[in-house]
Amino acid sequence: xxxxxxxxxxxxxxxxxxxxxxxxxxxxxxxxxxxxxxxxxxxxxxxxxxxxxxxxxxxxxxxxxxxxxxxxxxxxxxxxxxxxxxxxxxxxxxxxxxxxxxxxxxxxxxxxxxxxxxxxxxxxxxxxxxxxxxxxxxxxxxxxxxxxxxxxxxxxxxxxxxxxxxxxxxxxxxxxxxxxxxxxxxxxxxxxxxxxxxxxxxxxxxxxxxxxxxxxxxxxxxxxxxxxxxxxxxxxxxxxxxxxxxxxxxxxxxxxxxxxxxxxxxxxxxxxxxxxxxxxxxxxxxxxxxxxxxxxxxxxxxxxxxxxxxxxxxxxxxxxxxxxxxxxxxxxxxxxxxxxxxxxxxxxxxxxxxxxxxxxxxxxxxxxxxxxxxxxxxxxxxxxxxxxxxxxxxxxxxxxxxxxxxxxxxxxxxxxxxxxxxxxxxxxxxxxxxxxxxxxxxxxxxxxxxxxxxxxxxxxxxxxxxxxxxxxxxxxxxxxxxxxxxxxxxxxxxxxxxxxxx
Ligand SMILES: [Zn+2]
Numbered sequence: 001x002x003x004x005x006x007x008x009x010x011x012x013x014x015x016x017x018x019x020x021x022x023x024x025x026x027x028x029x030x031x032x033x034x035x036x037x038x039x040x041x042x043x044x045x046x047x048x049x050x051x052x053x054x055x056x057x058x059x060x061x062x063x064x065x066x067x068x069x070x071x072x073x074x075x076x077x078x079x080x081x082x083x084x085x086x087x088x089x090x091x092x093x094x095x096x097x098x099x100x101x102x103x104x105x106x107x108x109x110x111x112x113x114x115x116x117x118x119x120x121x122x123x124x125x126x127x128x129x130x131x132x133x134x135x136x137x138x139x140x141x142x143x144x145x146x147x148x149x150x151x152x153x154x155x156x157x158x159x160x161x162x163x164x165x166x167x168x169x170x171x172x173x174x175x176x177x178x179x180x181x182x183x184x185x186x187x188x189x190x191x192x193x194x195x196x197x198x199x200x201x202x203x204x205x206x207x208x209x210x211x212x213x214x215x216x217x218x219x220x221x222x223x224x225x226x227x228x229x230x231x232x233x234x235x236x237x238x239x240x241x242x243x244x245x246x247x248x249x250x251x252x253x254x255x256x257x258x259x260x261x262x263x264x265x266x267x268x269x270x271x272x273x274x275x276x277x278x279x280x281x282x283x284x285x286x287x288x289x290x291x292x293x294x295x296x297x298x299x300x301x302x303x304x305x306x307x308x309x310x311x312x313x314x315x316x317x318x319x320x321x322x323x324x325x326x327x328x329x330x331x332x333x334x335x336x337x338x339x340x341x342x343x344x345x346x347x348x349x350x351x352x353x354x355x356x357x358x359x360x361x362x363x364x365x366x367x368x369x370x371x372x373x374x375x376x377x378x379x380x381x382x383x384x385x386x387x388x389x390x391x392x393x394x395x396x397x398x399x400x401x402x403x404x405x406x407x408x409x410x411x412x413x414x415x416x417x418x419x420x421x422x423x424x425x426x427x428x429x430x431x432x433x434x435x436x437x438x439x440x441x442x443x444x445x446x447x448x449x450x451x452x453x454x455x456x457x458x459x460x461x462x463x464x465x466x467x468x469x470x471x472x473x474x475x476x477x478x479x480x481x482x483x484x485x486x487x488x489x490x491x492x493x494x495x496x497x498x499x500x501x502x
Pocket of ligand 1: 296322323355383384433
């Protein structure tokens with residue numbers, strides 16, 4: 001049975017719209033008001049055919065993958081225009097499927113603040129002490145080794161030499177630079193509190209090193225990253241040459257860092273949709289329980305390494321299998337769940353960003369859940385389902401990461417679902433996708449995949465044409481059965497004794 005929505009646009013619209021919109025970022029700004037679960041009035045920015053089918057079909061899967069992995073999306077790097085475009089596409093699709101906006105305030109988009117640091121010159125460090133007032137230069141006398149935040153304006157720090165762990169101040173404080181002549185472990189925690197955790201400003205650790213002095217240099221700018229990842233250093237300097245000894249001896253009492261950096265703000269989004277469960281006659285409260293379905297919509301952008309080698313070469317990392325295929329799977333499962341009998345439990349669909357940058361979006365959702373995280377009975381993640389894996393029997397066969405860690409796989413098999421175990425434990429797939437932040441929060445969280453270690457992984461050749469959509473249709477129909485088995489309850493999976501080991 002096919003339900004056709006009145007506002008459907010020809011799929012060709014996508015090919016026409018996307019390149020134009022990418023050339024005009026202003027016209028392409030996310031207009032969140034249009035993504036509030038009602039049909040938008042005009043087609044701009046809502047590419048593709050918005051027909052919704054209750055069946056999981058090869059054509060629909062191909063359509064999603066083609067939309068997400070086209071060259072116009074420029075490899076969907078976190079925070080990029082291409083990534084924003086896929087957020088619009090998926091939000092429009094979720095609305096068409098009948099999911100409610102899941103990110104609060106009537107929106108499908110959960111905003112994640114990002115930032116990019118750009119250096120305009122050689123960072124300078126003014127050092128002062130008794131009879132000492134000199135300026136040192138990056139590369140020559142010190143180097144930034146931190147990938148954390150950098151102050152945009154010159155900042156002064158009192159210098160304190162740490163000779164043993166007990167010298168590390170109990171309280172985090174901004175404006176203090178610790179010269180670590182002993183283990184840096186405790187200082188990192190201190191630094192993270194001072195610089196990031198409480199937002200009080202910048203702490204600094206200074207690491208005396210035996211490195212030789214080198215030429216002055218301007219650090220490379222960074223790509224867009226998360227604003228504050230706990231545990232990251234705020235500012236960390238490694239000393240070079242004679243300054244190692246001079247800092248360690250206590251000669252330097254105060255420093256002022258002029259990083260010559262500008263900090264540019266960016267953003268990306270988790271696309272979040274919600275389908276309210278119906279509960280069951282015996283247990284209406286099951287409607288409050290949640291099954292999370294997730295896939296990452298970001299990929300790794302355009303390869304500057306390939307561009308440097310050959311400006312003519314295709315450098316767009318399309319990420320058709322990784323993980324446009326998982327997004328297509330979640331979307332088709334979501335459409336089928338919304339079109340069929342309402343599931344007993346509620347379903348939250350999350351198309352997150354920044355998986356490729358260390359689970360940024362999924363970590364953000366776990367830290368800022370849009371729904372009651374205590375009610376999540378299972379988080380099912382979808383990764384790379386576009387090609388058959390010969391090791392588990394080829395086309396249509398799906399495997400589960402961490403199959404031996406919980407009773408999820410065994411219980412599904414008891415229900416007649418042919419879910420295979422992950423036969424490559426040495427590849428650590430269980431700890432390599434967005435299930436990890438959920439598992440860390442104690443939720444049974446595993447990933448469904450059909451990845452067979454193909455050669456196009458993280459290459460420009462991971463194009464939509466290379467996927468096997470017949471295989472995918474069979475595999476995603478199995479995934480739909482898995483989602484239904486979880487959403488209809490009342491059974492809930494549990495970790496095995498001692499799991500999850502992460
Ligand atoms: Zn992936």
